[in-house]
Amino acid sequence: MRSDRQSAPLGLKIAAAAGLAFLHLPLLLIFVYAFTTEERSYQWPPPGLTLQWFAVTWNRPDVWQALTLSIKVAAISTVIAMILGTLCAAAVSRTRFFGRETISLLVILPIALPGIITGIALRSAFNLADIPFSTWTIILGHATFCVVVVYNNAVARFRRVSGSLVEASMDLGADGFQTFRHVILPNIGTALVAGGMLAFALSFDEVIVTTFTAGQQQTLPIWMLEELVRPRQRPVTNVVAMVVVLVTLLPILAAYYLTRDGDQIAGSGK
């Protein structure tokens, strides 16, 4: 084996660095704009820096309502997605049965088809069934496409948990529930938590399906969309944008650290 590794050609380094900069600079810009004193336009460079918009945003009841609703929806959808995703992953990974591929496809479909199709399909179904729009219709939609991230994480982990562990536990006299509690759960625990965090981030951020399944309620992304289309107070939007970046950043980093020695990390296929 060669021990000396060639270093990358300069052109490649520049292209890769430029690509990464292209991915990250726009997000950093959000942080600068949260402090600008300019109210009416998106002027660059900012004429001055101020902290006052944080206070203004703090005192806005509509922002708080949207935030609370978003957290509530994301939390409940995550719980539903974790239960359904884990059940599905357990079934698919422990046995081979007829229609196994179909089940995987069924789980992935809500995220593979464009969100607008999921959204309008749910909306027309709610209309046909005379279900009034409420927080629960939002949750119904979110849980449907969050199943896949939990499922992806759980399937990857189930594949690595050896079946002989389960058999050993049974041989030692544990019943099925004890085996689940003391052998399976500790093994898949971190993968589930990671999947749950990604599901939370996904739901917290979702806007396309939500525009179709929400009635009068505003989740935070809906609030932002409203501000983007019809701006009322731009600096408040800037601050909210920054907070949203920070709030979604933490679960993603946590999920990464929980699964980083895994063979496959969820995320391919948001």
Add this chain to the structure above:
Amino acid sequence: MSLAQASAILPERGGLRGSLSDTLWRKPTVLLVLLLTPPVLWLGIVYLGSLFALLLQSFFSIDEFSGLINREFTFKTYGELLRPSNIDIIVRTVSMAAMVTLAAAVVAFPIAYFAARYARGKWKALFYLGVMLPLWSSYLVKVYAWKLILAKEGILTWLFAKLHLTWLIDAWLSLPIVGGNSLSVSFTGTFIVFLYVWLPFMILPVQAALERVPQNLVEASSDLGATPAQTFRNVLFPLALPGIVAGSIFTFSLTLGDYIIPQIVGTSHLFIGQAVYAHQGTAGNIPLAAAFTVVPIVVMGFYLWGAKRMGAFDAL
């Protein structure tokens, strides 16, 4: 002896919990059914049910005078879909999706190649997070960031002015189709934002494909006298192609269905997603909206079929 036999076959467990546990172990099918019922019921009823309901409605039609939906089986709505103005929308969306996909492949390749081939240890983790963070951070915030950047008074205009290149932007904006009043209301702007938002979806599968290319293939190629360009064209590119196709599934499908980006950064010309949104919302023409959603489903169906033949699914 008898003691050993007795303990080899354990007695049945007592109690409800014990017997339940025993039954599930003896009859794995029961367990399987129990495991699968909730998710399949949820996805089957909530998701597939609504999807079929939607497709069904594309065969209904709307009464032009009363605005009521006529629930009789007809192809009239599909005829309406094929009107020139709607064909325009479809062509515009599909060509945008194709351009975004192509550009994403070009921009993603160096990042993926560097991460797969040269990044080690800490750098590898950094590259991975460097792709994952933009992928998972809020979609609307990303679009918003570009609204800030592309605005007339924004950072891009400022930067070009500092570099004395304002004439370049003006020349570009005066071009027919791609130009406009400012970058944030032109197809160029829409294109850049699409490219930005979907780029991570291209990087990850390309990187996965490149990581499976053995280094000695590249070395063998150069030992046999190939220039780097020849190695790229004849060795690396064919092996990375399944990854590129896998990534293009995402970039293509996501562009086809998006209606928020062209609404916030773009011209007044509609994309498929916007047309669907407009027809189901203010116009109340659910049948036509449903027929419109069939377009991305059909396009993606063909796309996935082609991708499967190229072995793209192994690269996912």
